[in-house]
Amino acid sequence: MGSRASTLLRDEELEEIKKETGSASGFLLHELGEDNYQNSLSHPSTREVSHSQITRLYSRFTSLDKGENGTLSREDFQRIPELAINPLGDRIINAFFPEGEDQVNFRGFMRTLAHFRPIEDNEKSKDVNGPEPLNSRSNKLHFAFRLYDLDKDDKISRDELLQVLRMMVGVNISDEQLGSIADRTIQEADQDGDSAISFTEFVKVLEKVDVEQKMSIRFLH
Amino acid sequence: MDGTELAGQILYTWLTLVFGLILLPSAFGVSLGISEIYMKILVKTLEWATLRIETGVAKQSALKNSASIGIIQRDESPMEKGLSGLRGRDFELSDVFYFSKKGLEAIVEDEVTQRFSSEELVSWNLLTRTNVNFQYVSPRLTAVWVLGVIVRYCVLLPLRCVSPGLLFPSPGDLPDSGIEPGLKNLLSELVHLTCCRICVRKGGICVANHTSPIDVLILTTDGCYTMVGQVHGGLMGIIQRAMVKACPHVWFERSEMKDRHLVVKRLKEHIAHKKELPILIFPEGTCINNTSVMMFKKGSFEIGGTIHPVAIKVRQIIHSHTPPCQRHYLLRVMTSWAIVCDVWYMPPMTREEGEDAVQFANRVKSAIAVQGGLTELPWDGGLKRAKVKDAFKEEQMVVSTSSCQRWNPRCPFWLLLVQH
Numbered sequence: 307m308g309s310r311a312s313t314l315l316r317d318e319e320l321e322e323i324k325k326e327t328g329s330a331s332g333f334l335l336h337e338l339g340e341d342n343y344q345n346s347l348s349h350p351s352t353r354e355v356s357h358s359q360i361t362r363l364y365s366r367f368t369s370l371d372k373g374e375n376g377t378l379s380r381e382d383f384q385r386i387p388e389l390a391i392n393p394l395g396d397r398i399i400n401a402f403f404p405e406g407e408d409q410v411n412f413r414g415f416m417r418t419l420a421h422f423r424p425i426e427d428n429e430k431s432k433d434v435n436g437p438e439p440l441n442s443r444s445n446k447l448h449f450a451f452r453l454y455d456l457d458k459d460d461k462i463s464r465d466e467l468l469q470v471l472r473m474m475v476g477v478n479i480s481d482e483q484l485g486s487i488a489d490r491t492i493q494e495a496d497q498d499g500d501s502a503i504s505f506t507e508f509v510k511v512l513e514k515v516d517v518e519q520k521m522s523i524r525f526l527h
Numbered sequence: 528m529d530g531t532e533l534a535g536q537i538l539y540t541w542l543t544l545v546f547g548l549i550l551l552p553s554a555f556g557v558s559l560g561i562s563e564i565y566m567k568i569l570v571k572t573l574e575w576a577t578l579r580i581e582t583g584v585a586k587q588s589a590l591k592n593s594a595s596i597g598i599i600q601r602d603e604s605p606m607e608k609g610l611s612g613l614r615g616r617d618f619e620l621s622d623v624f625y626f627s628k629k630g631l632e633a634i635v636e637d638e639v640t641q642r643f644s645s646e647e648l649v650s651w652n653l654l655t656r657t658n659v660n661f662q663y664v665s666p667r668l669t670a671v672w673v674l675g676v677i678v679r680y681c682v683l684l685p686l687r688c689v690s691p692g693l694l695f696p697s698p699g700d701l702p703d704s705g706i707e708p709g710l711k712n713l714l715s716e717l718v719h720l721t722c723c724r725i726c727v728r729k730g731g732i733c734v735a736n737h738t739s740p741i742d743v744l745i746l747t748t749d750g751c752y753t754m755v756g757q758v759h760g761g762l763m764g765i766i767q768r769a770m771v772k773a774c775p776h777v778w779f780e781r782s783e784m785k786d787r788h789l790v791v792k793r794l795k796e797h798i799a800h801k802k803e804l805p806i807l808i809f810p811e812g813t814c815i816n817n818t819s820v821m822m823f824k825k826g827s828f829e830i831g832g833t834i835h836p837v838a839i840k841v842r843q844i845i846h847s848h849t850p851p852c853q854r855h856y857l858l859r860v861m862t863s864w865a866i867v868c869d870v871w872y873m874p875p876m877t878r879e880e881g882e883d884a885v886q887f888a889n890r891v892k893s894a895i896a897v898q899g900g901l902t903e904l905p906w907d908g909g910l911k912r913a914k915v916k917d918a919f920k921e922e923q924m925v926v927s928t929s930s931c932q933r934w935n936p937r938c939p940f941w942l943l944l945v946q947h
Contacts, residue, residue: 366635388633394623398630422631453623474622491620503620512621520624523632 323360323416359525363419367412377409378402393473397453405458421449424522444509446521451508461502464488732794732830735837736820736895737809754807794830805835810888819902823892825884836891838871838899871898 368374370382383399384390392398402410402418410418423441438445454462454470467488475484495503495511503511797806810823828834873894878887896903 363635370634383634386633386637388637389630392626392630392633394626395630398627398634419631419635422628450621450623450627453627454620470623474626495620508620515621515624517621517624520621521628523628523635 319413320357320360323413360416363416364412367415377411378415379409394453394470397470397473401449401452419523421446422521422523424524425518441522443517446517447509447512448505450521451505454503461500461504462492462508463502464492467491467503732832733805733807733835733837734810734823734891734895735807735839736899736901737811738839738841791830810892819904820892820896820899821904823888825888828878828884828888828891833875833877834891835875836873836895836898838869838873838895838901840869840899840901869899873898 367378370385371378372382372385373379380399380403383402384395389395389398402414404410404414417440420440425441425443451462452458454466456466456469468484471484471488492501492503495507497507497510498504794806810828811821876887876891876894878884882890893903895901
């Protein structure tokens with residue numbers, strides 16, 4: 307029911323989420339924490355817009371939450387058919403859940419979604435002393451890196467690359483071919499000779515790719 | 528007069544009014560226009576109420592149109608563009624971007640799961656659902672809402688429960704010992720006649736899109752059918768069993784439906800008797816929320832014979848359209864103001880030469896969707912209950928850009944895969 311959406315999302319939570327995820331442009335972002343909480347840069351015009359975006363996303367969150375306990379589990383995500391057929395579906399779902407946890411609340415949900423917010427022009431020339439926004443190019447690349455790096459050792463090993471290749475490419479390619487593709491990819495990216503791709507090497511390989519466009523979802527107001 | 532006598536008097540007056548002014552004329556196909564007047568009053572009140580909400584809180588007008596627009600603008604670019612653009616390369620590290628973006632888009636907004644939740648209303652229907660956050664706006668509005676609750680729960684609900692019970696007791700429930708068998712048959716015939724006006728299309732199959740369990744009630748007010756459907760428990764189950772005693776219906780367990788030959792056999796037997804009533808089938812297999820038409824299961828279309836499509840669309844403004852087939856569904860229906868729906872009876876269609884059951888099913892589905900103004904979706908309604916089969920996931924893997932097999936949930940190849 308529509309009335310649930312707003313009464314359960316209190317105004318203070320709304321503000322915190324707005325700050326964290328920068329849904330309205332011109333906000334400074336803060337890491338997840340209850341202390342720092344200054345809203346001096348808010349613009350009234352953008353506040354209206356972001357309020358509705360967050361409310362709609364909260365409606366979406368509650369409609370996915372079949373257990374109605376305010377958190378999503380992996381099964382809730384797997385119930386989305388378009389996600390279930392996505393070759394990287396399981397990896398994407400894992401990206402929502404913090405280390406070792408099985409439930410994600412709305413703030414965690416928004417944090418992960420925030421990676422896909424488009425980078426707006428007036429954000430580029432922002433105060434560089436503040437913490438980096440979640441949707442910066444570097445953080446977007448980090449998100450993609452984590453899709454490969456299963457064991458979270460900050461390296462993409464040959465095995466991890468093979469796993470992702472197998473998921474995306476399917477059963478029609480033989481293991482040898484897959485192995486050679488993986489080897490070639492590592493060879494081209496690897497600079498320090500450890501037969502694995504570190505995050506810096508990953509960034510270097512993708513420096514010509516328009517990450518901002520490929521990893522952004524445009525929200526309608 | 529004391530309380531009970533007064534209540535009895537009111538009840539008696541109401542029943543006479545209802546019977547005399549509404550039921551009896553409608554049994555003979557005549558309408559006295561009372562329902563129309565009721566609807567007009569209702570619509571006027573609700574429009575006033577919606578305006579009050581909107582003027583009360585300034586920013587709500589911006590949200591009025593957002594109900595029909597999506598949350599995000601989906602990137603419809605084909606996969607070739609999304610994956611590595613460099614020629615001659617099989618795989619790039621950046622290929623994950625495309626899939627992760629598609630995945631996130633699906634998480635935020637996908638076509639399927641939102642069809643199973645209740646449709647968003649544009650204006651408030653004085654029940655619990657509203658397009659905007661339900662806030663305290665003005666004392667007058669709250670008073671109207673409270674009045675509405677009282678009317679719905681204390682007046683409409685008891686009368687709706689009582690009226691059918693009193694006027695149309697199921698002949699099947701009469702004890703055998705007390706009444707002669709002949710009389711029972713006569714009563715059964717009488718019930719048939721009073722609740723059916725027109726009985727056309729003998730021996731055919733009617734298919735309709737499914738919006739709620741009360742679809743059958745809506746359609747039976749216009750004609751008699753033999754139903755094919757899922758056995759329910761609870762109150763619905765009692766109603767179903769009562770209906771079986773009056774007319775021969777075919778109730779199944781959904782798990783039994785997997786044995787498609789059994790279904791087809793029983794339906795074929797039924798059609799073979801020309802005198803039997805037409806069969807009513809809802810090929811989607813489950814309740815969809817009135818915005819779209821999902822995949823039609825091909826089983827009903829394999830039987831042969833003429834198909835008479837029927838399109839049903841419930842007009843949203845008055846009806847409390849809760850997510851269908853949920854608990855307390857009947858209660859919510861009984862306490863809503865009114866149900867207004869459009870039913871279109873369409874010309875019959877038959878299977879053409881060289882058309883298999885799946886294509887025929889899609890043709891009928893398109894016709895119904897166009898007529899009812901609903902969106903057409905290739906997805907299977909069964910996804911409400913079951914997860915996507917793993918086999919489909921494997922089929923959808925993309926091979927490197929140099930080979931074939933594109934992955935695109937909207938392409939016709941995928942369509943064929945979904946239809947088991």
